[in-house]
Amino acid sequence: MNLKQLVTGKKGDKQFLLGNEAAVRGAIEAGVSIAATYPGTPSSEIGDVLSYLAKDAGIYFEFSTNEKVAMEVAATAAASGLRSFTFMKHVGMNVASDSFMSTAYTGVRGGMVVLIADDPSAFSSQNEQDSRHYARLANLPILEPSNCQELKDMMVYGFDLSEQFGLPVIIRTTTRVSHMRGIVELGSIKEQNRKGHFDKDPSSFVPVPAFSLSMHERLCDKIKEINKISEKYRLNYISSSKDNFKIGAISSSSAFNYIYDIVNQDNLDINILKLGFSYPFPESKVYEFLKDLDTVFIVEEVDPIIEKEVLAVIGKYNLAITVFGKLDETFPLVHEFNPDIIKKGLNKILKYTEINEKNSYSQNFNDLIESIPNRSPVLCPGCPHRGMFYGVKRAMAKLKLKEDDVIFASDIGCYTLGLNPPYKAADYLLSMGSSIGDGCGFSKATDQKVVSFIGDSTFFHSGISPLVNAVHNKHNFVVTVLDNRITAMTGGQPNPGMSFDGMGNPAPEISIEKIVKATGCNFVKTINPMDLNETIEIYKEAFEHDGVAVIISKHPCVLIKGLEKKSTVEFNENNCKKCYVCLNRLSCPAISYKNNKVTIDKDACNGCNLCVKTCKFGAITEGNKEA
Numbered sequence: 001m002n003l004k005q006l007v008t009g010k011k012g013d014k015q016f017l018l019g020n021e022a023a024v025r026g027a028i029e030a031g032v033s034i035a036a037t038y039p040g041t042p043s044s045e046i047g048d049v050l051s052y053l054a055k056d057a058g059i060y061f062e063f064s065t066n067e068k069v070a071m072e073v074a075a076t077a078a079a080s081g082l083r084s085f086t087f088m089k090h091v092g093m094n095v096a097s098d099s100f101m102s103t104a105y106t107g108v109r110g111g112m113v114v115l116i117a118d119d120p121s122a123f124s125s126q127n128e129q130d131s132r133h134y135a136r137l138a139n140l141p142i143l144e145p146s147n148c149q150e151l152k153d154m155m156v157y158g159f160d161l162s163e164q165f166g167l168p169v170i171i172r173t174t175t176r177v178s179h180m181r182g183i184v185e186l187g188s189i190k191e192q193n194r195k196g197h198f199d200k201d202p203s204s205f206v207p208v209p210a211f212s213l214s215m216h217e218r219l220c221d222k223i224k225e226i227n228k229i230s231e232k233y234r235l236n237y238i239s240s241s242k243d244n245f246k247i248g249a250i251s252s253s254s255a256f257n258y259i260y261d262i263v264n265q266d267n268l269d270i271n272i273l274k275l276g277f278s279y280p281f282p283e284s285k286v287y288e289f290l291k292d293l294d295t296v297f298i299v300e301e302v303d304p305i306i307e308k309e310v311l312a313v314i315g316k317y318n319l320a321i322t323v324f325g326k327l328d329e330t331f332p333l334v335h336e337f338n339p340d341i342i343k344k345g346l347n348k349i350l351k352y353t354e355i356n357e358k359n360s361y362s363q364n365f366n367d368l369i370e371s372i373p374n375r376s377p378v379l380c381p382g383c384p385h386r387g388m389f390y391g392v393k394r395a396m397a398k399l400k401l402k403e404d405d406v407i408f409a410s411d412i413g414c415y416t417l418g419l420n421p422p423y424k425a426a427d428y429l430l431s432m433g434s435s436i437g438d439g440c441g442f443s444k445a446t447d448q449k450v451v452s453f454i455g456d457s458t459f460f461h462s463g464i465s466p467l468v469n470a471v472h473n474k475h476n477f478v479v480t481v482l483d484n485r486i487t488a489m490t491g492g493q494p495n496p497g498m499s500f501d502g503m504g505n506p507a508p509e510i511s512i513e514k515i516v517k518a519t520g521c522n523f524v525k526t527i528n529p530m531d532l533n534e535t536i537e538i539y540k541e542a543f544e545h546d547g548v549a550v551i552i553s554k555h556p557c558v559l560i561k562g563l564e565k566k567s568t569v570e571f572n573e574n575n576c577k578k579c580y581v582c583l584n585r586l587s588c589p590a591i592s593y594k595n596n597k598v599t600i601d602k603d604a605c606n607g608c609n610l611c612v613k614t615c616k617f618g619a620i621t622e623g624n625k626e627a
């Protein structure tokens with residue numbers, strides 16, 4: 001489908017959409033004026049699609065420097081009466097949370113939706129946190145879609161609800177909802193005011209102690225009112241209700257899809273209550289569902305949040321019901337669910353069928369996995385980070401520094417793959433932007449040398465303030481900013497170091513070198529990591545420098561459109577002395593060892609010529625560039 005149809009599609013049209021595309025259509029239908037994000041999987045496609053469509057849809061869109069800034073852009077737009085949308089991956093919400101918590105007190109005037117995309121099983125994340133806790137922490141409403149249609153519809157509903165009560169509304173997806181595809185019936189597009197005005201009212205928008213207590217009271221009053229709505233919301237519904245069934249299941253989000261399919265396919269005597277509007281918790285609806293049951297399964301991914309709410313209802317109304325969920329280990333406390341996990345849990349009491357191992361989801365999945373060769377994630381052929389890692393390691397060897405003499409504080413981006421051999425250049429990692437702060441701690445706490453790695457996007461996201469800390473507090477370590485001219489790991493979004501913005505307009509390019517120099521750091525060198533001799537020499541100097549040494553390793557990512565290169569390298573077997581330096585020190589996926597010799601896969605090779613520079617015997621040469 002041409003993505004422009006997300007803007008041109010008419011009410012009643014049906015489109016086959018990715019969950020994240022459905023979220024964009026929902027924003028368009030709701031008449032969003034301002035959208036801001038920082039990329040992060042599983043929410044990244046929302047930004048990519050908006051970046052492409054924003055002008056057509058009359059939306060201002062930006063990739064903000066980090067999630068907190070995105071939250072602030074959206075909050076102020078909504079305070080000015082516009083409909084605003086911010087979205088992020090779950091851990092991005094941790095970054096945004098400080099400002100987010102205050103938006104619950106200040107409230108909004110135009111509708112504001114905060115979409116948080118959770119990642120159970122941490123497919124592309126450092127943890128599998130359950131962001132439903134944010135609804136309870138901030139005391140704000142949360143909607144949990146299970147499929148693309150619901151996601152689109154909840155976007156529109158979320159904006160209406162937000163505007164009705166003057167509060168931000170959270171929509172929580174999971175990887176399966178963001179990345180599933182499904183048919184979505186479109187609604188009409190609301191005409192909205194695109195020019196806001198901020199009417200001043202410090203007692204509503206300045207949460208100092210004199211005002212914040214009454215703001216909190218107002219919030220609690222509103223949540224009480226919203227609770228009346230969540231009790232009746234159409235996506236809090238009982239599916240397959242039979243009066244004589246004594247077993248029930250309560251579920252939400254992607255987990256609902258599994259239990260729904262199993263109950264229907266296997267014809268089980270189970271009533272299901274689906275919670276699409278899960279906070280404020282629809283206690284009366286849950287009580288009505290529970291009161292005639294004697295057993296209930298709580299089917300939810302990651303934390304036992306609904307389960308604890310249900311236990312509270314059971315306690316309050318003194319119901320005699322057995323609860324099977326995560327707390328009694330009927331279902332695992334961790335990781336994404338699948339149909340087999342649910343069946344195993346149900347089997348605990350139902351004994352309706354033993355899972356046929358040959359035909360199970362897990363078995364089929366395992367068979368599939370076994371038939372695929374095991375490949376760990378690696379830097380792409382031609383990746384500029386490879387030259388930098390090679391340079392650090394050679395500089396260490398030349399200075400006779402052993403592995404244990406140097407701590408590598410890593411960060412989040414493609415360069416985290418430096419974790420793997422032969423580089424083994426990631427010893428510690430907390431969160432985006434943490435590597436420089438970690439460097440401060442390690443350099444004070446130990447006598448070991450420290451190298452922090454941070455990407456350009458991550459540097460802008462949250463690397464600048466720890467760098468100021470490092471210089472001001474006279475720490476002593478090496479910082480490498482890996483400036484590959486893009487936010488590569490999440491799919492190549494622009495960042496402030498680029499000369500264009502999230503809508504493709506020209507934009508001022510912010511110089512990392514100038515920022516670093518402005519801190520007063522007296523060792524700032526920009527290198528081309530493809531120049532191995534220079535790279536090694538500069539790292540040697542940096543290791544011996546007393547104070548903070550910043551190296552900016554600047555070379556574009558090979559996946560940037562238009563920069564792809566064809567291989568010109570030639571392997572001359574006769575010159576090869578079988579030292580395997582190219583294989584063992586570079587670890588380029590285009591170089592392998594086959595039939596007792598080094599082999600270069602020209603289709604995979606990106607023509608970076610690093611291997612040419614590492615082979616002392618002339619066995620790998622730069623071939624004819626014209627060929």
Ligand SMILES: Cc1ncc(C[n+]2csc(CCOP(=O)(O)OP(=O)(O)O)c2C)c(N)n1
Pocket residue numbers: 038039040041089091092093095125126412413414415432454455456457458459482484486487488489490
């Ligand atoms: C708080 C937070 N926001 C977003 C992400 C998603 N994320 C992972 S890596 C990355 C970008 C890294 O870009 P850069 O630092 O330039 O390194 P590159 O991948 O280009 O080497 C992003 C946005 C995250 N892990 N945590």
Ligand code: SF4
Pocket residue numbers: 378379380381382383384385414484488489557558559
């Ligand atoms: S996407 Fe770019 S930065 Fe990431 S591994 Fe590939 S070449 Fe390197």
Ligand code: SF4
Pocket residue numbers: 381382567569586588589590591600604605606607608609610611612
């Ligand atoms: S030139 Fe060599 S190191 Fe570079 S991508 Fe090709 S095989 Fe890999």
